[in-house]
Amino acid sequence: MNTIQHWIDGNTVPGTATQPVFNPATGQERAKVVLGDAATVDIAVRAATKAFETWSESSLTQRTQVMFNLRQLLVEHEEELGRIISAEHGKTVDDARGEIIRGREVVEFACGLGDILKGSFSDQVSRGIDVHDFRQPLGVVAGITPFNFPAMVPLWMHPIAIATGNTFILKPSERDPSAANFVAQLYQQAGLPDGVFNVVHGGKPTVDAILTHPGVEAVSFVGSTPIAKYVHEKATSEGKRVQALGGAKNHAVVLPDADLEFAANHITAGAYGSAGERCMALSVAIAVGDAADNLVGVLERKAREVKVGPGDQPGTDMGPLVTKTAQERVENAVTTAHAQGATVIVDGRGLKIDGHENGFFTGPSLLDHVTTDMDAYQQELFGPVLAIVRVDTLDEAIDVINANPYGNGTALFTASGEAARRFQRRVNVGMIGVNVPVPVPMSYYSFGGWKDSLIGDSPIHGPEGIRFYTRPKVITTRWPHTEQHTGAGFNFPTSN
Ligand code: NAD
Numbered sequence: 001m002n003t004i005q006h007w008i009d010g011n012t013v014p015g016t017a018t019q020p021v022f023n024p025a026t027g028q029e030r031a032k033v034v035l036g037d038a039a040t041v042d043i044a045v046r047a048a049t050k051a052f053e054t055w056s057e058s059s060l061t062q063r064t065q066v067m068f069n070l071r072q073l074l075v076e077h078e079e080e081l082g083r084i085i086s087a088e089h090g091k092t093v094d095d096a097r098g099e100i101i102r103g104r105e106v107v108e109f110a111c112g113l114g115d116i117l118k119g120s121f122s123d124q125v126s127r128g129i130d131v132h133d134f135r136q137p138l139g140v141v142a143g144i145t146p147f148n149f150p151a152m153v154p155l156w157m158h159p160i161a162i163a164t165g166n167t168f169i170l171k172p173s174e175r176d177p178s179a180a181n182f183v184a185q186l187y188q189q190a191g192l193p194d195g196v197f198n199v200v201h202g203g204k205p206t207v208d209a210i211l212t213h214p215g216v217e218a219v220s221f222v223g224s225t226p227i228a229k230y231v232h233e234k235a236t237s238e239g240k241r242v243q244a245l246g247g248a249k250n251h252a253v254v255l256p257d258a259d260l261e262f263a264a265n266h267i268t269a270g271a272y273g274s275a276g277e278r279c280m281a282l283s284v285a286i287a288v289g290d291a292a293d294n295l296v297g298v299l300e301r302k303a304r305e306v307k308v309g310p311g312d313q314p315g316t317d318m319g320p321l322v323t324k325t326a327q328e329r330v331e332n333a334v335t336t337a338h339a340q341g342a343t344v345i346v347d348g349r350g351l352k353i354d355g356h357e358n359g360f361f362t363g364p365s366l367l368d369h370v371t372t373d374m375d376a377y378q379q380e381l382f383g384p385v386l387a388i389v390r391v392d393t394l395d396e397a398i399d400v401i402n403a404n405p406y407g408n409g410t411a412l413f414t415a416s417g418e419a420a421r422r423f424q425r426r427v428n429v430g431m432i433g434v435n436v437p438v439p440v441p442m443s444y445y446s447f448g449g450w451k452d453s454l455i456g457d458s459p460i461h462g463p464e465g466i467r468f469y470t471r472p473k474v475i476t477t478r479w480p481h482t483e484q485h486t487g488a489g490f491n492f493p494t495s496n
Contacts, residue, residue, distance in 0.1 A: 004033040006040060006201055007184040007418040010194025015040060016203070024090035024320040033402030036202035041169070041209035044198045048140040048167035050112065050217055051195030051373050056137050056165045063163050064113050067191035070159070071107045074100060081182055085150055088176035090319040090360065091274045093312055096151070101276030103155030105443035106229035106461050110163035116419050116466055119165065127147035129478045130380065136472035137165030138217040138241065139464040142210045144231065146223040147173035147322055148277045148382075148488040154180060155492055157220045162196055166217075169198045171210060171297035175322055177201050208467035212234045214491045220460065221245065222279075224380070225406075243468055245378045245448060245457035250410035251389075252437060253397045255414040255424065256291040263413035264298035264434070270411070271386035272306050272318050272364045277326075278407045279453075280431070281439045284370070284377065284387050286397040292382040295344060299386065303346040308385075309353055320360040321383055330383030334365045335346045337376035337387070343368040348384060361396045365369035373398060380406070394419055402428045407450030411437050430454065 004021065006013040014035030023030040036044075074081070078423050089096070109116075121132035143157040147462070150172060158168045172180035180199045188249035188323045191252050200206055210216055211234045218241035221231040222379035225246030232244040252267050253262070270282035287295045311319035321327045331349045338344050348363030360383065370387035377387055391397050401410055412423045418435045432448040433439030448459025458468050 001029070002031040004031055004181060004201065006034060006044070007181050007199040008044045008053075008195075009198065009330055011190060012181075013040070013043070014325055017416065019203075021088055021177065021251065023087050023322065024360045025312070027324070027356075027358055027360060030087060031178070033174055033201050034167050036200045036206040036209070036211040040200055040202070041206060044169045044200045045140055045215040047195040047357065048169055048198055049476070051193060052137075052139055052167045053133055054282060055162075055167055055193060055196050060114050063165070064111060066187070066192050067107055067110045067113065067159060068097070068189050070186060070192075071104060073109060073190055074104045077182070077186065078181060081179060083152060083312060084178050084182055085176065086319070088178055089150060089277075089311075090322055091277070091311050092319055095274050095312070099149050101151035101154035102440065105152050106155050107159045107464065109443040110159040113163045114283065116463075117360065123157055125476075127261075128480065129433035129476060129495070130477050131474060133472055133474045134465070139166060140216050141166045141218040141220070141469060142169040142171065142216050143220045144171045144207055144210065144223065145173060146393075147175040148274070149181065150176040150179035153222045154183065156222070156465070157462045158197060160461060161220075161469045162192070164466060164469045166469055167196045167198075169200055169210065169216070170456065171200050172203065172207055174201060174203050184453065207231070209233075211240075212238055214238075218242065219467070225455070228455045236456075241468065242456055243460055244455040245279075245460060246453050246455055247406060248279045248281075248453050249284065249377075249404055249406045249451065250280060250282050250395075250409045250411075250412065251286050251401050251404070252411045253286045253394070254284045254288060254291045254295050255394060255412070255419055256289045256418065256478070257415045258291065258413035260291070260294050260298055261413070264295060264302055264413075266413070266435075266437040267386070268299060268302040268306065268428070272303065272384045273316050273438075273440045275321050275362075276384040277322060277382055278438070280440055281382075282437055283381060284383065284389055286389045286391055286400060288394055288397055292388070294405065296481050299366055299388070300345050303366045303386070306364045308351060308361060308363055310356055311360070316339055318384060321362060322350055322360070324360050325385065328361050329346075329361050330381055330385060332374055333381045333383070334367070334378065334385060337367050337370065337374060340373060340374045340376070342376060344385070354373055355483040372403070394423065398423065398426050404427075405452045407431070407437055409433070411435075413438065421468065430459070464478075
């Protein structure tokens, strides 16, 4: 059986401890992945430290060229990488291609490195004195990423870190680790020097070794909120720069003036796409006023039309969940919701797919009359479960969203510009869609939620990514003419 190994300094590196990697559509083990420890992390940090000496001195032209090459390779290998992701994550191949394309946009942003790294210059701030600034890389930086976007989320990090002159250690999810090694090989083909991009596999011990290694300058984390809080606290206490994005509970608000067919189409895709395993998935629909009954009717019809099956089968809308544990957790949540008083309009529990009886499938579930005290509302279920909450006004809907501990994404469906403006100004959420269900920002904006969806203060990629992976220097310069020589001044320097 294939063993997925670490990738350090341009080569695979074996390990002793391993863990199985499953194909969620069949329920079968498809590979093993090695699990790193403190010694493995140390080897990777040493390789990345050595590579930093030359990579941080490389020209912007050389770095840009690597990014252009990587972009082209990601285009050429999109189908192959999409199939690798689908086989370990379970999402459809087309959905996996979508995440590769969105991740590739960050590489495209990094291709504009020459422009985005330009500093500023102020002439003659005082007589004979100029000021300019520029930004320099941090050193060795690390990324710790979740299972649900094994290509895109790491791509939010490493192109920017590497383009700005850092060297990178990726610790991907141990549930779908192959995409990381595939991208490592693409970087090598793109001309990236060995040691600049490294992959260390593993779970908590590997993460802890990264968080405490003195050679790691910064940590980017994306995953669940409890681990984001842990990573943020531990790594900042070790003196590292940290960006830590957490979990989500995203609400779609539907006003009575919305086009219900349009809203329901997009809410269905936002709730059940990728089996609800997206940090921007819509897991709650808030129906305002008399939108509710009609909306539930259309959502029910659409949920029943979702085609569930293996991710590599053409025509599939939604694949299995990532693990058996996830499947059981989601199905138990539907059982609990029913027991707590929700109406189960569509019940996805117990779905069996012909020829894939051991796969981790569950069907779309639609719950009506969910209230904010129920577990199905309070927990991030991370599965294909859409909860309908009914309220009377837009302001009540905004209050519900603002009382929720998460603040990643939200969407409003309406025909009213006034309502949309009120919503976007008052709602305490980082990424907002107006008639757009999954408002993931383009790579030249930054991605990040509010409240428990982002611990600390640093969103990811775009301008915030540049800021995170570099630190500024400001230089004040004088080239005195001999006639301008004056004696020493002992007062604090001011300009004149
Ligand atoms: P997770 O928190 O379980 O794992 C994320 C990473 O942390 C993995 O690399 C994992 O190996 C590591 N990890 C897990 N347990 C750990 C521990 N106890 N100590 C140290 N490290 C540990 O998340 P997941 O299940 O892989 O991914 C799903 C979660 O990620 C959801 O909560 C989802 O909302 C969130 N997510 C958020 C965003 C965002 O942009 N805000 C994007 C994608 C996913």
